[in-house]
Amino acid sequence: MPELPEVEHQARFLRRLVLNRKITRAEASPTQVLQGKTTSVSFTEALSGRHVSAIERVGKFLILRLDSSFVLLSHLGMTGRWVARSSTDPSPSHTRASLFLEEERVFRYVDRRMLGRLEILHEADLAKHKSLASLGPDPLLDGLDAARLATLLATTRRPIKAVLMDAKIIAGIGNIQATEALFRARVHPQRPASSLSKDEITAIADGIVATIAHTLAAHAHEDEIVYLSDRRDVKNPFLVYGRVNEACSRCRTLISTVVVAMRSSAFCPSCQPATRAATRSALQRGR
DNA sequence: ACGGATGTTCGCGC
């Protein structure tokens, strides 16, 4: 489930429980998870006996800095998460790596689909990491105002939703946050980015900031990352994501869906009209 | 039983 808010929640969770602690031993099970090609040091060698000196988040990446020249870079993919357990408890299924701390504490990286990645890097190579280096501004770390967003959107006619999900444009926005931000801004996901008005761009910037804050707040009381699909007792905290065929919370029109950049996008056909002209008339009608 | 799922990267073709 991880997009920016979930990864931020994970960072806060790990800071509370792992920061300044000593990793007595570390192990990673399947080699697929690890991409240590840039260093000669193994996962176990790099981490064992080290203290975690800082935990950072950039976009959807987690960075665990160690009291050595190495860092652990973690990307959760679609289904990755870090969980806290006692070392005497059995490993959850799909455990891919474990960081053992003192007092029988262990942090396990669990990733069902294994689309996430763990990498051991030299600190000096972090800035050269291709995916990290190409990230656009992070809305939480760098802020995202309308002027900045306008510059990022001006040069392309790609659908706005595809652009918002492009990590090189803005870091941390995935399918859910892009869907939610566009609903909040009342902008159709397929509108060409460069066709958007100044007011619409302002609404999108505000929508991004608002949906991230809302999602972060929804996770605040959770101790670990909860997958919506795992927990049917947790109610859907989103305005349109996962609400196809439900009534729009603003106008009661049924929420619809359209595929943009190969991802399904929930939207309200009435609040988020496909053309700018239709947007104007919808606003005049008071939507 | 098949299609879809919160992510990213890469190759292909226009």
Next chain:
DNA sequence: CGCGCGAACATCCG
């Protein structure tokens, strides 16, 4: 160069 499309990674759920 821009961009859409599909595949690949691996697994589960409805």
